[in-house]
Amino acid sequence: MRIVLAPDSFKGTVEASVVAEVWAEGWSRARPGDEVVCVPLADGGEGTLDAVARAVPGAVRVPVGPVPGPDGRPVDGAWLRLPDGTGVVELAAVSGLPLMAAPDPTGAHTAGLGVVVGTALRAGVSALVVAVGGSASTDGGTGALAALGTRFHDSDGRELPYGGGPLARLAGIDTSGLAAPPPGGVQILTDVTNPLLGPTGAAAVFGPQKGATPADIAVLDAALARLAALLGGSPSAPGAGAAGGTAYGLATAWNASIVPGALRVAELAGLPDALVGADLVITGEGRFDATSAQGKVVGTVLDLVHHGAGVPVALIAGSIAAPLPPGVPTAIDLTALSGSSTEARTNPTHWLREAATRLAGEVRPTAAT
Incomplete structure (x- = not known):
């Protein structure tokens, strides 16, 4: 049998x-x-890189070296090159909740994800798959986008520090330096369908898992609303709230598609x-x-x-x-x-x-x- x-x-x-x-x-x-x-499979969260590496013959793990973890402490980054030139990146491996020394719901960020993605882009990947489950932050993906060249600044033109909390002071976004997506496009893998904002959004539903108090949730939801007002896109799209809004940020800035993570990993595997x-x-x-x-x-x-x-x-x-x-x-x-x-x-x-x-x-x- x-x-x-x-x-x-x-x-x-x-x-x-x-x-x-x-x-x-x-x-x-x-x-x-x-x-x-x-x-072995995964749903777009922790373990996605390992599952795809195990299942795809010829997949090569590419180490990146130290990148900023979600609380700023360095962590080792890596991405996966598939034989067809696709790059696979896992948010949880560099910006995941277990990497936090202590909860910091308003300060945790996704900059490390952006550094790993940027490395894959410079290596010439033909397409990119980003598994976003398991995040530590609620920053709308701004840490990753900043690491890829976007400027998020306040009313005085000063660049904002990483994290979802500082987005409450967001006054402008400059995407002129944002790295271009690969020619084959970007897929965002997630296992949730939550929108970015509101009672079923990123802050309200997933913030408590990251240590957010009711006051923190109110601050983060308002900050994400400010981000959406300036960045545009579709904050109400299913899955936009995944990974503290990282799915929204990448989908909007890069026209990336949000797809069911478990199904895409099953296909890749x-x-x-x-x-x-x-x-x-x-x-x-x-x-x-x-x-x-x-x-x-x-x-x-x-x-x-x-x-x-x-x-x-x-x-x-x-x-x-x-x-x-x-x-x-x-x-x-x-x-x-x-x-x-x-x-x-x-x-x-x-x-x-x-x-x-x-x-x-x-x-x-x-x-x-």
């Missing part, structure tokens, strides 16, 4: 490539004669081709809940399978907090399997391997006709 392993990362515990490897070990322990294909001839697909994530089918990896895998290959799908998750969707007859909850969430998190690879072994012993997949 042909078994396709297409997990998301178990966020905060195990990255997707390791999940796939451990599942492969567990499955092969019970059924060594099966063909097992690993296609070759999942549609891997599904051809499959007898069973195994997918999973840290927590399966009511949002899992809404632009996340698991939902994307289910859509691709059910609209194309039509093969059975099994789910392995750290915890299962929602009814299983149609087409998923089998699931394993690692918390239940291990006896507690603490044990599942303490020894994740053991229980991931054990879950795959149990599936291999219990499931008798048959390809759809």
Whole structure:
């Protein structure tokens, strides 16, 4: 049988490539004669670069060296060159929330992302894919755009410091020095559909995750509104609020397109081709809940399978907090399997391997006709 392993990362515990490897070990322990294909995935957030690097033959990771992290401390940057000349950049790797020494909702920024993107542009990429999930900031992407040559200044002509808070003093924007996008254009990968502003916008919904108080949220939302009034574009577009408005900033300044991250990563990783001839697909994530089918990896895998290959799908998750969707007859909850969430998190690879072994012993997949 042909078994396709297409997990998301178990966020905060195990990255997707390791999940796939451990599942492969567990499955092969019970059924060594099966063909097992690993296609680790991501939704446009943390782990996107690793997932694409693992899945695309000939992909080359290009180190950038120290770049400004979201709080100004240096972090190591990198981007991925695909064989067709496309460059892939991951915001979370250089401007992500876990890189903060302490929360700074009004001062955190995306300058490091801009430095990495600029390096990829100078290397001559034909197109650019920017995964924007997991950001630490609510700066509308102004840090990245500033690093790429845009000037954001106050009424006295002084350049504003990085961060979303200073945008409250924004009086003018000079894009004359902004680096041009690559000839093949720019895609922004995200797993959210929030607009830039208002009660469902970047500051209100995602600000609290970044340490924002109600007062901070009011300041940031007003600052983003000021940015939108001067920069233009479509602040109400679905996904514009992704990554603290970084999706809005890049979409407006570069006419970049905002696309579902999990689907684009699946395409880059070759999942549609891997599904051809499959007898069973195994997918999973840290927590399966009511949002899992809404632009996340698991939902994307289910859509691709059910609209194309039509093969059975099994789910392995750290915890299962929602009814299983149609087409998923089998699931394993690692918390239940291990006896507690603490044990599942303490020894994740053991229980991931054990879950795959149990599936291999219990499931008798048959390809759809």
